[in-house]
Amino acid sequence: MKNLHIIYAGVFFTIAFSWGGLVLSSQIQQADLVPVASEEGGQLYPRKASGYAIQGKDVYISQGCNYCHSQQVRPSGMGGDIARGWGQRSTVSRDYILQDRVLLGTMRTGPDLADIGGRQSSDIWHYLHLFDPQITSPGSNMPSFRQLFELRREGATPSKDAIRIPPTHAAAAPAGYEWVPTERGRNLVAYLRSLKLDYNSPEAKLKE
């Protein structure tokens, strides 16, 4: 084994080159990205997420939403994402700089959600869809997330966040009861509503 030092050197350089290529070069290219001011000034983008949305992101991860949904919109020339209405522009590195865990996703069983807060701003729609996707999107193969709702006995007046499941639905609340989103359900919807690609980044302008 008189060539041991060559083997060690080979191992060292293999690891050093891949670290340099994957970690160091990305750091050099991306580390200086900072939020940009809107054209009117004032608001900085990307926005900081609210506390509810940050907690909702944990729910998104724990329910496995990212196994079926990506959060990355490709530019027009590289696929049909923009033509499908998944965003008014492609996503760029700057969009992710304030995120501690970036959920780019690898599968697209369902539509891309990078701009879902922009195209679907109704809380009620999201609650009905999560309760049972068949209510809003017949034929959907997205599972139901009924664990994010609880069946509660109705008070003297229905509570303001109760959702109205069509009475013909098998899981419709029996008389005197109502379906209400749990705290986790509300946080998840706050997170979905916060996902928006609505600012002009120096790298990609809206409506390319």
Ligand code: HEC
């Ligand atoms: C097994 C795959 C799968 C999982 C897991 C899944 N989805 Fe979906 N999702 C889909 C499919 C397919 C559609 C398209 C049909 C529809 O609208 O239901 C969809 C649609 C959506 C839409 C509407 C998108 C649009 O453009 O209108 C939203 C919002 C959404 N999903 C959120 C979620 C959230 C939040 C979770 C986790 C709690 C989740 N999905 C988990 C498959 C999935």
